[in-house]
Amino acid sequence: MTRLIQLSAITKTLKGQQQPRTILAGVDLTVHSGESVAILGRSGSGKSTLLSLIGLFDRPDSGQYLLGADDISRIAERKAAALRSAQFGFVFQRFFLLKNLTAAQNVAMALVNGQGWQPRRMRKARVMAALEQVGIAHLARNKPPRLSGGEQQRVAIARALVREPKILLADEPTGALDTETGNLVIDALHSATQRGCGLILVTHDHDHANRMGRVLRLTDGRLSPAHERVVA
Numbered sequence: 001m002t003r004l005i006q007l008s009a010i011t012k013t014l015k016g017q018q019q020p021r022t023i024l025a026g027v028d029l030t031v032h033s034g035e036s037v038a039i040l041g042r043s044g045s046g047k048s049t050l051l052s053l054i055g056l057f058d059r060p061d062s063g064q065y066l067l068g069a070d071d072i073s074r075i076a077e078r079k080a081a082a083l084r085s086a087q088f089g090f091v092f093q094r095f096f097l098l099k100n101l102t103a104a105q106n107v108a109m110a111l112v113n114g115q116g117w118q119p120r121r122m123r124k125a126r127v128m129a130a131l132e133q134v135g136i137a138h139l140a141r142n143k144p145p146r147l148s149g150g151e152q153q154r155v156a157i158a159r160a161l162v163r164e165p166k167i168l169l170a171d172e173p174t175g176a177l178d179t180e181t182g183n184l185v186i187d188a189l190h191s192a193t194q195r196g197c198g199l200i201l202v203t204h205d206h207d208h209a210n211r212m213g214r215v216l217r218l219t220d221g222r223l224s225p226a227h228e229r230v231v232a
């Protein structure tokens, strides 16, 4: 298995309203290709802060972050932006779809920015493959108002997958969905790992967490194996 990322002793302190607050106090995390990891933790424990560091929206105060063999702990924003679009896919609780574009056009938007020129036919094939992968190729021509919440989230996942990222970061992607619909979304995320993508899922849903290969809990700024894992 190829090691995709390795975080060692990562710390982050944020400016609080009254005083600075250490959110991450020595996080260690390694994710390999094809692996799925769930991160649980109470509200405010720092899960989104951790994802934003992994996704290079922010940098740690100390510690080491390796992407493949490269130390990107203190990478400049310009290079970070290039890596973000080339190596990472992002899925959030809100779908952020453009409602006047079809599902296929929404997915194609991810290929317009920063992917270099590609013949239209090739772009279309990639878009359809991504929609197929998440089980909604038949809805390609539908606009978001005609799609259910779960279908819209799967369009958002297809948009994240169409660039073939190495790592998929999902922050509460089922937070706005019922359990059954949420399960379809988790299936769609899982399909990425079968193609070698690493998946990090932040969730409050223990059933969804238990479908990941590993379940970790963020407590007091550190990650440790979650104890509530239900072994089938």
Ligand SMILES: Nc1ncnc2c1ncn2[C@@H]1O[C@H](COP(=O)(O)OP(=O)(O)OP(=O)(O)O)[C@@H](O)[C@H]1O
Residues within 6 Å of the ligand: 014, 015, 016, 023, 041, 042, 043, 044, 045, 046, 047, 048, 049, 050
């Ligand atoms: N930009 C910021 N500046 C200062 N404090 C922040 C900032 N962003 C988040 N925080 C605080 O850092 C703490 C961790 O926030 P974070 O969003 O990472 O938690 P979380 O575990 O993702 O929470 P939730 O499950 O509610 O989404 C919270 O106390 C939050 O209020």
